[in-house]
Amino acid sequence: MSAPPSGTARDYPLARLTTIRTGGPADYFARPGDVDQLEALLRWAEEERLVIGLIGSGSNLLVADAGFRGLVLKLDGELVAIKHVGEGLVSGGGARLPKVAATAAGVGLAGIEFGVNIPGTVGGAVRMNANAYGGELACVLEWVEVTGAGGTERRPPDQLGFAYRQSNLGPAEVVSRARFALHPADPAAVKALLGDLRDRRRAAQPSGIKTFGSTFKNPDVAATEGRTAGQLLEAAGCKGLMVGGARFSEKHANFVENTGAASTADVLALMELGVARVRDAFGVELEYEVALLGGERSA
Numbered sequence: 151m152s153a154p155p156s157g158t159a160r161d162y163p164l165a166r167l168t169t170i171r172t173g174g175p176a177d178y179f180a181r182p183g184d185v186d187q188l189e190a191l192l193r194w195a196e197e198e199r200l201v202i203g204l205i206g207s208g209s210n211l212l213v214a215d216a217g218f219r220g221l222v223l224k225l226d227g228e229l230v231a232i233k234h235v236g237e238g239l240v241s242g243g244g245a246r247l248p249k250v251a252a253t254a255a256g257v258g259l260a261g262i263e264f265g266v267n268i269p270g271t272v273g274g275a276v277r278m279n280a281n282a283y284g285g286e287l288a289c290v291l292e293w294v295e296v297t298g299a300g301g302t303e304r305r306p307p308d309q310l311g312f313a314y315r316q317s318n319l320g321p322a323e324v325v326s327r328a329r330f331a332l333h334p335a336d337p338a339a340v341k342a343l344l345g346d347l348r349d350r351r352r353a354a355q356p357s358g359i360k361t362f363g364s365t366f367k368n369p370d371v372a373a374t375e376g377r378t379a380g381q382l383l384e385a386a387g388c389k390g391l392m393v394g395g396a397r398f399s400e401k402h403a404n405f406v407e408n409t410g411a412a413s414t415a416d417v418l419a420l421m422e423l424g425v426a427r428v429r430d431a432f433g434v435e436l437e438y439e440v441a442l443l444g445g446e447r448s449a
């Protein structure tokens with residue numbers, strides 16, 4: 151095996167890079183600081199036939215207890231920078247969305263306020279087609295740059311295959327940069343809107359817990375009579391239900407929290423219990439919203 155690019159770590163713990171704080175180590179781990187470093191790492195992984203895993207803020211990610219057999223990348227340096235360019239912002243794929251929203255407000259640009267409540271990165275949000283309070287990523291994205299072992303190419307949003315909580319990005323395709331097309335607005339008004347959105351979120355969802363946010367997608371079937379995944383879980387008696395150290399939140403049943411020493415196996419077993427209860431009560435099959443890294447369902 152050829153030596154990995156410099157700065158690549160072995161057996162690197164991943165739990166602390168996720169908001170649920172569970173899971174094992176990556177065989178290889180690196181933080182590329184620019185596109186050249188990122189491309190070099192992807193080329194090395196391709197030569198060595200290593201699978202690629204990507205971590206943004208780890209806010210929608212469940213890492214297998216056994217860890218990840220491959221190379222995990224977390225963007226850094228220039229790839230987390232945010233720049234004001236014309237009537238828009240250009241950010242690295244690793245920039246955090248709340249910071250993008252706050253930066254836009256600071257320079258008097260509106261359109262990305264919904265990002266204040268999504269605790270993930272631009273790349274994670276593009277892959278997951280994240281949205282909140284009616285704000286749509288596709289509406290403000292002008293382009294994204296996608297980097298793979300073969301190089302970097304620019305794609306407009308209509309080539310990203312956006313659907314509910316999904317895009318068409320391949321597993322080793324990394325969102326390295328994005329441009330948001332925004333519009334001028336009074337900075338004080340944009341900041342006030344950010345404050346309102348934060349308050350609304352605080353009232354609706356638990357805060358200060360170890361969680362990856364919504365666990366299941368909202369089902370789109372007549373049998374639910376418009377009920378969300380959280381409402382179905384609550385009606386099926388899942389609020390407060392525990393397996394090991396994992397619990398469905400008392401405040402919002404679609405949130406799983408790590409109460410202290412949960413493992414990924416606890417979280418997955420609790421999720422399967424929720425799926426079974428909703429299936430038995432309503433005949434509806436809940437689908438995972440959380441992304442899995444390593445081990446898939448047998449974590």
Ligand SMILES: Cc1cc2nc3c(=O)[nH]c(=O)nc-3n(C[C@H](O)[C@H](O)[C@H](O)COP(=O)(O)OP(=O)(O)OC[C@H]3O[C@@H](n4cnc5c(N)ncnc54)[C@H](O)[C@@H]3O)c2cc1C
Binds near residue numbers: 169271276364
């Ligand atoms: C408290 C809380 C509230 C939340 N509220 C919302 C909400 O309102 N709306 C919403 O949509 N989501 C919400 N989420 C979920 C989560 O924040 C989003 O899905 C977010 O977009 C994930 O971004 P991330 O950087 O954390 O990605 P991660 O969790 O690190 O990864 C998620 C997926 O994206 C991939 N990925 C990460 N970085 C890149 C990259 N640079 N290029 C390509 N792929 C990449 C990963 O491999 C993985 O498949 C919430 C989560 C929490 C914890």
